[in-house]
Amino acid sequence: MERKYQIFVSSTYNDLKEERKNLQNNLFLSGYIPAGMEYFGARNQNVWEVIQNSIENSDIFVLVIAGRYGTIDQNCGIGYTEKEYNYAKEKNIPILAFIRSRDSIKATDYDDNPVRAKLENFIKRVENDYHVTFWNESTDLSTQVLTAIANLRNDRNNAESLMKGWVRWNPQIEVQVSEQTMLYYHVDIKVRGSVYDCERGRAVVSYTGSALVISPKDKCVYKDRVKAERGIQTIKFYPCVEITSQDEFDRSPGTTDYMIKSDTNKLFFNGEVVVNALLQRRSGGVALHIPYFAKYVSVTIDISEAKFIKEYNGLPYLSITKADSKTERTPVKNLQFYENTFTYILSVENVPSDSNLGFEWKSENNK
Template identity: 90%
Template sequence: MERKYQIFVSSTYNDLKDERKNLQNNLFLSSYIPAGMEYFGARNQNVWGVIQNSIENSDIFVLVIAGRYGTIDQNCGISYTEKEYNYAKENNIPILVFIRNRDFIKATDYDDNPIRAKLENFINRVENDYHVTFWNESTDLSTQVLTAIANLRNDRNNSESLMRGWVRWNPQIEVQVSEQTMLYYHIDIKVRGSVYDCERGTAVVSYTGSALVTSPENKCIYKDRVKTERGIQSIKFYPSAEIVSQKEFNRNPNITDYKIKSDTSKLFFNGEVVVNALLQRRNGGVALHIPYFAKYVSVTIDISEAKFIKEYNGLPYLSFTKSDSKTERTPVKNLQFYENTFTYIFSAENIPSDSNLEFEWNSEK
């Protein structure tokens, strides 16, 4: 049975932004599920519970260190990077450590004392705890991380049986070989707007995420549609999307068909879609369209700027239209809510093509 392994990448962000992006892309293309700060926003005490959950559900913890120590949690006096490392160690998550050679760190990317002293103490701790791999450039880092992961999986003393992974395949669902498949799709949804905004149709909903798509053909072409009755504010993708068709509604596009092309049979993309939405208090919701069979989809919904939604006990559903044109709706069971960040997290596996993952609330209040 096929498994996909989740890799938690821990590091400082601003000085390693390009390196993280390159590493995340290579992990996706190597069929791993990367996790890290990109999926939680800026790290702080309010999202610590979400980070803990992600580390617990990861199979390997990758620590990348350069010249900065990182944001310090004032409650305990250590950086969030070191705090994540401690938590992974406490939970017996396999840890791989990569430290940048000092000759390849710019002077402007070093901390000043006394923060630099904290970094050196952290490095000494890590070097005493684990074997350390040194890297120079971004491409070196990605190659070394993938090699270390492969070695860890092949090491009999670190059997894959110790790593749970995510089971992707359900033999009850048949997928034609000719179909494209979404191996992994992660979306962060953020809802902004007061009750007044939501009921007037001026709420703002942003969908930000990444996906890995495979195709049996030599070239992979991803096609999808953005649809909202209240208008689309913006669509941004990397690689860039080709807009196929667009209709107008109240001077704003409300339906946009687009496609993203790859020169190979694999396509990794990330992007953001921002729309206006009508979200009534009594009943409302947000939806994510799944155009192809998806082995694993994870969704976070941030309602910190629309907290009233929590009062109406929203629930996630998977809906799709069957061959007899009837719509089937199935509740998604593994919903979690983090009170300190007003964030929902849920995931679903083996989703039929042309489905919708919906988060809905309904109240008689």
Template identity: 30%
Template sequence: MDRRYQVFISSTFTDLIDERREVMQALLEMDCLPAGMELFPAGNTDQWTLIKGVIEQSDYYLVILGGRYGSMSEEGISFTEMEYDYAVELGIPVMGFVPADADEIAVGKTDRNEAAATKLNEFRAKVQTRMTKDWKNAEDLGSKVTRGLIHLIRNNPRPGWVRGDLAMSPETRAEIAELNAKIAQYEKKEVESSVTTVAQIDDSYAHGQENVELSLKHKGMYTYQDIEEDGDLKYTWDEIIEVLGPFMIDEAPEPTLRKTFNNHMLSEIQNDAENWSTGWSRESAEITDRAWGAIIVQLRALRLITTGTKKRTVSDKAVYWKLTQAGDDYLVSLRAVHSNIIKLS
């Protein structure tokens, strides 16, 4: 896979402009991504956070020493040395490049301050405890960086950067597909396992032919007036299952189930002229929230229904209900028609 590495270049700046340019050109020819002082001015404490972030994202770190120690922080440490110490602390592979003959560096490119010169010598000694190469001039430095970085990459593999459209190899795609298949299998087993654990209803709760009274509101127009009357209808739990169960073989939204039961209650009212007024128009029946909630809670307690699991659109806020395996078995036992044919042998 085509992988590129980000390489942080650390050095003083004004005295090593030509050398830095040569190093950056060498890195670009190696398809590396150079990063360093050109991105931000040294000596700015606000920039130190940015500098650290760029170092953290880099795969390799190169430090180039010349004849100057460089601008220093309030603690008296040059920003170049601070960058070097931070890269070492992070465990980033580092390589140093030091002048082959410090005495040949032009006076204008050296520290005239004795304290700064001492700090530079101490810093050079620190850098030379790790992998270093000597350089004579800008062109020599460029070639030394190329050979040195090849060695550093070969012996210290790093993640690097990959184009987004090339990030996944065919092997990676195949591995992801295999993992997705395994996840699907585990999810299927989990569902099957949960179904197995609720294969029987919990008959410790009211069920079967036991009765429940459900409150409702009966609305419509009667003798040219809008009328609303409260009332109750008595059902067995089996009757409720027979009405709602077929709609929950597959998942059904609660508003649809409630409307189905409202229509069933209206039909009951219209057929019961003895207890309910007749001759209504635009007639409707609506179960109360409390009564409907009692139905849902009871059917869940009996382990006959459970919430739906299919994916919905974001705009679909309805609660979906479906029969459990126990609920499906129970519905079949209520509504399936047995054959009356007797086989004669």
């Protein structure tokens, strides 16, 4: 049976409001059930009892720390974030810890002493207890959390006995995987370049993400192609990618076929592809190829360094390439745009194999 895992996000709130919103949205779009203070609502129960119940019912506890210690429980002198951490540890909930790099925090975003001393002592405890991942920006945080969750799920010695998940009741017999399937695929796309650069093929588009692929066979092999008419700058993957063919365009690779292999029927990978692209102001777009059937796909598209795109009616689409080479485009409805970060977030479920999930803009403006 397919399971949905509940992820409890623990952090201070006021200084990490946007980061929490981004992270929980990406968790939801990637097929998880996010839990945290935003979801408690008005209850008759004591607040701490509600928190304890939510942690107990979660499969993974994600701890996010920045420069604030947070609200302190006056009865015990410990902050609620640290209390949540202590309780998750007591209940043997798998814990993933993410600490913001100290040099990326403004001086005004730190607590004053003696509260800051509490924060530093808490951080030392966490670093002694668990492997810690450091993050800088909210987009980094989401990718790192999703990557860590996938790694934990793949670690059978740790996760399988501890993570129960939620299962939708279904009287039908469980359907076995009959072909290679992507359980989830999360990608952050960032577009960089002025109008001048974009129209001369010097836009830089980076694709950074992670995926979990399963196969009915003993070993899982993932194959895909990167194509960029203006050239591919870099292709980096973990596990290591094997380049199977490569074409040349203007002295740089324009089309690259690659393959990633696993020794089991599950393959988790993360990586980055950076390409140059010709993106005209009046029309253009970026696309993500989906080589296999994908149950959940979530994409963020950051145009904060190419803001002119917003002015030209950017729209998401799903193009499905059929055997007769004809293309059908289906609009993607679940799209959100965050004005403060100039970021689009879109998600789709049950994407057919050999599809392109894309984002394009077109304007009648001839300026």
